[in-house]
Amino acid sequence: MMTEEVVKKKRGRKPGVKMTPKIKLKHNPKTAREDFLKKYKDTVDIGFYGMDEYAYEMINHLWENPEKCFYVTDSNTSRLDNANRYYGQRSFSMYRWNICSESGFIETPQVDVVLVSKDCLDNVKDRPNPYNVKLIVLEEI
Numbered sequence: 001m002m003t004e005e006v007v008k009k010k011r012g013r014k015p016g017v018k019m020t021p022k023i024k025l026k027h028n029p030k031t032a033r034e035d036f037l038k039k040y041k042d043t044v045d046i047g048f049y050g051m052d053e054y055a056y057e058m059i060n061h062l063w064e065n066p067e068k069c070f071y072v073t074d075s076n077t078s079r080l081d082n083a084n085r086y087y088g089q090r091s092f093s094m095y096r097w098n099i100c101s102e103s104g105f106i107e108t109p110q111v112d113v114v115l116v117s118k119d120c121l122d123n124v125k126d127r128p129n130p131y132n133v134k135l136i137v138l139e140e141i
Helices: 031-040 051-060 076-090 119-128
Strands: 045-049 068-074 097-099 112-115 132-138
Touching: 031 051, 045 051, 045 119, 051 076, 051 097, 051 112, 068 076, 076 097, 119 132
Parallel strands: 045 068, 045 112, 068 097, 112 132
Antiparallel strands: none
């Protein structure tokens, strides 16, 4: 008479197999800047809706390229004023740095790509976008 042995499967991973955990890193301004530049490096006119640390990092890096022009607005006027004082005194800023009003920034755009800060995202989503302007949140790129 033959007896068949039932082999029970053990729980867990097999011995000898090393588990490598997948770590998803949070974006920081420098990694977000690099991801944006991979996708939109040929864009000349860039809009910024809301000034935050991601926007400052992006503008500081893109300022090295003299062909880039910046169109900026913010719902918080004090942040916009501070950014205007900071960038308005740089060389050739009168040709490259443009402050726009909030009304009409998305509806009648001067740019094809607008970088939106996370705290202004709700304001932008409520606005009509008839020209299908690309709205990019740098924190989530």
